[in-house]
Amino acid sequence: MGGTSIWHWIVVGLIVVLLFGRGKISDMMGDVAKGIKAFKKGMSEDDNTPATPVQPSEPVRTLDHQAGAPTSTATTDHKVG
Structure with missing residues (x-):
């Protein structure tokens, strides 16, 4: 593998300037700084404001508590092996 001498970096820099232009x-770089x-x-700003928990506007419904959901508790036997 070749070493990275100063001439390699100069050539790479020139190619980048030719492709993108100085402007x-x-x-x-200005956009990166912004x-x-x-x-x-x-x-x-995050350090200055204390964290407050968010309260939901209505209760969270799970699958077991959905309106109109069937309430049967059928179980099935699962055999391993």
Whole structure:
């Protein structure tokens, strides 16, 4: 395997600049910086507000308590083996 000398990185950098252009790369870096700032702001807002449990507006219904659900408790034998 080849080593990663400074010349390899220069060639890779030139290819990236040729493909994307200097303007697009700087715009992309600006967008990344805005995303990082927004993430940090969101994390600091989460630390300041205490967590409050969410109360459901109506009781949670399970399969056993559904309206109109059959209430039979039929059991079946399952054989293992």
